[in-house]
Amino acid sequence: MxxxxxxxxxxxxxxxxxxxxxxxxxxxxxxxxxxxxxxIIKAIEDLGYDKQPRAISIPRNIALLDTTEPTDLVQDEYFDTVRESVAEFSRTHNLTLTTFTTLKDILKNAKKVDGFIGIGPRTLTDRELTRLHSALPHGVFIDTNPAPHLFDSVQPDLQQTIVDAIDILTRSGKKKIAFIGGDDASPDTHHRKELRSRTFIEYATSCGLDITNLVYDKGPFCVETGKTLTEQLIANHKEAMPDAIIVAADSLAVGVLQSLAAAHIAVPHDVAVVSINNMPIAQYMSVPLTTYDIDIHELTNMAVTLLTQAISRKRERTAHAHIGTKLVVRSSFVPERI
Incomplete structure (x- = not known):
């Protein structure tokens, strides 16, 4: 040819x-x-220019739908990193990125963009997601999967992370393991437990662990929630504390460690703590935090790749990717073997 x-x-x-x-x-x-x-884009695609051996990245306009709201410094830092990474990989893929913070604004400008990347808590209803898909059929959500039948998603493999955390704790001799998490922010799923909570309950039970009154998962993913839930855990188990706590996110873990310290419960001597995210603050806590690292750059790179492929190929079926996590060992828990 x-x-x-x-x-x-x-x-x-x-x-x-x-x-x-x-x-x-x-x-x-x-x-x-x-x-x-x-x-120009239609001519490029119709003539097959992007299929030549020396392929190029077709310039496109994409939107960043950012539904995050300020919560606390730790959680905000996570989303700041996601935003920066999306911008970085957009430039790499020859994309022009415009940020919108409301559904109304992105719908108003839908004809000016080819697709979108969504970040932030799941604040859109099913009806809103359907309206979004009608206007912009090509979209990728990072970190969440609010409408798997409508949009692509890229998420850290949190289900496997919780399984790995339970396994590594039990292999180290921990028998009474608690869980501290948060609520799913979606208005359409308020009756369901968040994925990390569900996985903990199901897998811990299947492993024969007694988790009666050891799951605390009500509230937003922030430091204050971590403090409050840990205070409840201590009050309910002051005579026999668990020997390990799995925390759903570093933003919660900051509060967990604060409440444990205030109650004079030594970490890791009295209770081991394992978290998820590996935010920069994790290594600077009073007890450096053992936590599963989420590769944000890999998440965003995959999201941009999925979006550009969907637009170029006019893909109609959704695609979903899960990126594995890696345990970063610090003082709050040192496993006997990894």
Whole structure:
């Protein structure tokens, strides 16, 4: 097959060769209408230019739907890193990124973008998600999977992480393991426990562990929730504390360690603590935190890749990816063997 030339693309799109060249090189000074941009992209795809041995990344406009709300410094830092990583990989993939914080705004601008990446708590209802899909059928959610039948998603493999945490604690001789987590923020799933809580209950029970009154998972994922839930745990088990606590996120773990210290419960001597996220603060706590690392850059890279593939191929079926986590061992729990 003969290679497709810029002139062929220009002729098909009804523009100059120079315009096509500047478009493909993402020239920031190029000013063209949305209609012209769509004509160039259609010509590129119809002629198969992106299938040539020397493939290029077609410039596209994408939206970042950011539904995060300030909670506490630890949780905010996590989403700050996600935002920065999305921006970084968007540049790498030759994408123009525009941020929207409400459904109303992204719907108003839907015709100006080719797809979206969603981050933040699951605050959209089923009806809102359906409206979003009608306007923008190509979208990827990071960290959550609010509408698996409508949109792609990329998530850390939290289910396997909880299983691994229970296994590594029991192999180290821990027999009474508690869990501290948070609520699922979705208005349509308030009656269901969050994935980490569900997995802990199901797998711990299957392992024959007695977790009666050892699951505390009500409240947002923030430091204050971690403090409050740990105070409840201590009050209910002051005569026989668990010998280990699995915490759903580092933002909670900060509060967990604070409450344990206030009650003069030594970590890890009296109780081991294992968390999830590996935020920078984890290594600087009074007791450095053993936690499962989530590779945010891998999550966002995969999200951008899924989105660009879906747009280019006009993929109609959704795709979902889970990225594994890795245990980072610090003082709050040192396993006997990994």
């Amino acid at each position: 003969m290679a497709v030339t810029l002139k062929q693309i220009a002729d098909s799109a009804g523009v100059s060769t120079a315009t096509v060249s500047r478009f493909m090189n993402a020239d920031p000074s190029l000013s063209i209408t949305q209609k012209t941009r769509e004509k």
